[in-house]
Amino acid sequence: MDSNQYGMIIQTEATPADAEAAVRAALADQGFGVLTEIDVAATMKAKLDVDRSPYKILGACNPTLANRALDIEESIGLLLPCNVAVYTSGESTVVAAMEPELMSSVTDNDALAVVAAEAKQRIEAALIETEKALGV
Numbered sequence: 001m002d003s004n005q006y007g008m009i010i011q012t013e014a015t016p017a018d019a020e021a022a023v024r025a026a027l028a029d030q031g032f033g034v035l036t037e038i039d040v041a042a043t044m045k046a047k048l049d050v051d052r053s054p055y056k057i058l059g060a061c062n063p064t065l066a067n068r069a070l071d072i073e074e075s076i077g078l079l080l081p082c083n084v085a086v087y088t089s090g091e092s093t094v095v096a097a098m099e100p101e102l103m104s105s106v107t108d109n110d111a112l113a114v115v116a117a118e119a120k121q122r123i124e125a126a127l128i129e130t131e132k133a134l135g136v
Contacts, residue, residue, distance in 0.1 A: 026129035055087035
């Protein structure tokens with residue numbers, strides 16, 4: 001698993017559909033549900049008549065963690081849910097998850113940092129499980 005300033009990333013030779021199915025199952029194992037799904041490629045085709053490679057954004061939410069975060073700082077909902085993108089890049093499929101600690105980095109609230117750290121641990125575990133399921 002790789003990472004950058006705002007996300008954790010895995011690359012696979014699996015199809016986008018297989019990668020999406022694997023990450024959805026792994027997220028569920030970590031207590032996350034997918035609240036929203038944005039098919040970016042379909043939207044760009046419908047709105048702009050632009051052809052894009054497969055690209056989906058899944059809005060993943062762990063209700064327990066989200067509730068704790070909202071109890072701590074109600075406006076943190078602006079940074080929820082944790083987005084997971086599944087897209088093609090060259091010959092690979094990428095599964096990239098938002099770095100949950102970003103939400104606490106924009107506040108000075110130590111209690112929120114604890115929730116974000118737990119979310120990060122669960123997202124990382126889901127990505128590791130996804131890698132295993134896809135044979136990465």
